[in-house]
Amino acid sequence: MSSNEWPLWEVFIRSKQGLNHKHVGSLRASDASMAIQNARDVYTRRSEGISIWVVPSSLIIASDPSEMDAFFEPSDDKVYRHPTFYNLPEGIEHM
Amino acid sequence: MDTLIQDKLEKEFQEKIDKDIKIEPNDWMPESYRKTLIRQISQHAHSEIVGMLPEGNWITRAPSLRRKAVLLAKVQDEAGHGLYLYSATETLGVSREDTIDDLHAGKVKYSSIFNYPTLTWADIGAIGWLVDGAAIMNQVPLCRTSYGPYARAMVKICKEESFHQRQGYEIISNLMKGTEEQKAMAQDAVNRFWWPSLMMFGPSDADSKHTEQSIRWRIKRHTNDELRQMFVDATVPQAELIGLTLPDPALAWNESRGHYDFGDIDWDEFWQVVGGNGPCNKERIEARIKAKKDGEWVREAALAYAKKHQTN
Ligand SMILES: [Fe+2]
Ligand SMILES: [Fe+2]
Numbered sequence: 482m483s484s485n486e487w488p489l490w491e492v493f494i495r496s497k498q499g500l501n502h503k504h505v506g507s508l509r510a511s512d513a514s515m516a517i518q519n520a521r522d523v524y525t526r527r528s529e530g531i532s533i534w535v536v537p538s539s540l541i542i543a544s545d546p547s548e549m550d551a552f553f554e555p556s557d558d559k560v561y562r563h564p565t566f567y568n569l570p571e572g573i574e575h576m
Numbered sequence: 577m578d579t580l581i582q583d584k585l586e587k588e589f590q591e592k593i594d595k596d597i598k599i600e601p602n603d604w605m606p607e608s609y610r611k612t613l614i615r616q617i618s619q620h621a622h623s624e625i626v627g628m629l630p631e632g633n634w635i636t637r638a639p640s641l642r643r644k645a646v647l648l649a650k651v652q653d654e655a656g657h658g659l660y661l662y663s664a665t666e667t668l669g670v671s672r673e674d675t676i677d678d679l680h681a682g683k684v685k686y687s688s689i690f691n692y693p694t695l696t697w698a699d700i701g702a703i704g705w706l707v708d709g710a711a712i713m714n715q716v717p718l719c720r721t722s723y724g725p726y727a728r729a730m731v732k733i734c735k736e737e738s739f740h741q742r743q744g745y746e747i748i749s750n751l752m753k754g755t756e757e758q759k760a761m762a763q764d765a766v767n768r769f770w771w772p773s774l775m776m777f778g779p780s781d782a783d784s785k786h787t788e789q790s791i792r793w794r795i796k797r798h799t800n801d802e803l804r805q806m807f808v809d810a811t812v813p814q815a816e817l818i819g820l821t822l823p824d825p826a827l828a829w830n831e832s833r834g835h836y837d838f839g840d841i842d843w844d845e846f847w848q849v850v851g852g853n854g855p856c857n858k859e860r861i862e863a864r865i866k867a868k869k870d871g872e873w874v875r876e877a878a879l880a881y882a883k884k885h886q887t888n
Contacts, residue, residue: 485875486673489666506663506729509672511878512885523659526652527736546602 488537490516492524495532502534510535593794598724601667609793612786613723614668615684616795618675621661623687624654626860630694631703639697646743647700653736660729667725680865687711688846689776691854698751698758698765704744706766706773706811712737713807714777717797726795745814752818759819766815767823774838775846777804783843808836 487509493502505524510516516535524530544552560566569576585604592599599605628651635651638644662672678684689707694700715737718730751762778784778800790796798806808827815822826839848854 485872485879486671487875487879489672506660506725507666508659508663511875512882515878515882523656526656543602546600547604 487511488539490520490535491538491541492516492520493534493536494520494524494530496530498531502532505529507538590792593722593792596720596722596794598727599722600724608789609795610668612790612793612795613726614665614670614675616790617661617665617668617723617726618670618678619685619687621658621665621675622679622684623690624658624661626686626690626864627707628654628658629860629863630690630692630856631700633694634697634700637697638700643747650704650740650743653740657729657733657736660732661726664723664725664729676864676868680861680868682852682861685850686860687776688849688854689772690860691849691856692768692772693856695768696761696765698748698761699769701744701747701751701762702765702769704740704742705748705814706744706769707776708737708740708744709811710773710776710807712741713803713810717803720794720797722794748820749818752820763820766820770823771841771845772849774804774808774841775849777801777807779843779846780841805835808838812836 488511489507490510490513491507492505494505495502508516508519508523510519513535517533520533520535521530525533556562586606589599589605589609599609631647631651631654635644635647638647662675665675666672675684679686689710694703712734715730715734719727719734721727721730748762748766751758781787781799781801784800787796787799791799812822812827824839826837828837830837849857852858
C-alpha cells in the first residue's frame with residue numbers, strides 16, 4: 482500500500498531574526514509548498530518561528546558516525562587554536 | 577556479523593548509554609534496541625492520534641465558544657504530537673505508512689484509555705485533568721530518554737501538554753462550583769475515568785516484560801508502578817481541593833511510606849481492553865481505517881499534481 486506515500490521532508494526553523502535555521506524534525510508532503518504549509522501547522526503553532534526551510538530528506542548527505550573519531554580527530558591535537566594555550570605576562574587580565 | 581565485533585559494538589553502545597550520551601539515528605545500535613523503540617514510539621504516536629477521537633466527539637457540542645476554541649486547539653496539539661512521533665519513528669528506518677498500516681491491521685497497540693467512550697461534557701474535563709495528567713507523568717522522564725529524536729520530540733510535547741491538563745481541571749472545577757446536577761456529572765466522569773487512568777501506566781512491574789531492559793537502555797527512566805504512584809500522589813490533593821471523591825475506598829495517606837496507598841487495579845479489565853475487547857476498540861480502529869481510505873484519492877491527486885509540475 483506504500484505506492485502513494487508522499488515524500489519525506491526535513492524541516493528547519495529560524496525562531497527569530499539573528500538566529501540560524503535549526504532542524505526540528507520531518508514531515509510528509511506531496512510537494513515543497515505543501516511541506517512549508519504543513520511545517521507551519523506542525524512545528525510553529527506557538528510562534529516558534531519566523532522562517533521555514535524544507536529539504537527533501539533524500540537530498541541530505543551526512544558524515545558517517547562510525548568514522549567520527551578519525552574524521553574529527555585532526556582538530557583535537559591542535560590546542561594552539563584555543564586562546565588558553567598562550568601564556569600572558571602578569572598584569573594582562575583581559576585579552 | 578562476527579560475534580566478536582558484535583560484542584564489542586554492544587559493549588561500546590551500553591557504555592555510551594551509561595554515560596548518558598544520546599543515540600542518534602545513524603549510530604550503531606542493537607537490533608533489539610531499534611525494535612523496542614519502533615514499538616514504543618509508534619504506539620505512542622498512535623495513542624496521540626487515536627486519542628483525538630474521544631475528545632473530537634465533543635468539539636461541536638462544547639458549551640461555549642471559549643471551550644470550543646480551547647478543545648480545538650488541544651485536539652490539534654494531539655495531532656501535532658502524533659506527527660512529531662511518526663517523524664521520530666521514521667528515523668529508525670521504517671516508513672510512516674507501514675507504521676500506520678500496522679495499527680490498522682491490529683499488529684500494534686495504542687493506549688488502552690482511548691477505548692472508553694466520552695458520554696458527557698464532564699468527560700472532557702476528566703480526560704484533560706486525569707488522562708493528560710497521567711500522560712505528562714509518563715512523558716516528562718521521556719524527555720531524557722536515550723534516543724535523541726524521541727527525547728527531542730518529548731521536550732516539545734511536554735511544553736504543550738501543560739495547558740491540556742489545566743483546561744481539563746478548569747472544566748471539572750467549574751462544574752464542581754455549579755448545580756447539584758453539574759457536580760454529579762463531574763463526579764460520574766471521575767468515577768469512570770479514575771481506574772482507566774491508573775491503568776495507563778501499564779501492567780504492574782512484576783508483569784511488565786519489557787521494563788528491565790528498557791531501563792538498562794535508559795529508554796524508560798521509571799517503572800510503571802513508580803510512575804503510577806507519582807500520579808496518585810499528585811492527583812489526590814487536586815481532587816480533594818474541589819470536593820471530588822476518587823472511587824477507591826482503599827485510598828489513604830500512608831505516613832510511613834510518604835505516599836498514598838490505593839486499591840488493587842482490575843487487571844482483568846485492563847487485559848480485556850488491551851486485547852481488543854474494550855467498549856470502543858472496534859469503533860476507534862474503524863474510524864482510523866475509514867479516515868485513511870476516504871483520504872486516499874486526495875493523496876493520490878496531490879501526488880499526481882506534484883509529479884506533473886516537476887516534469888514541466
Ligand atoms: Fe499529547
Ligand atoms: Fe495532551
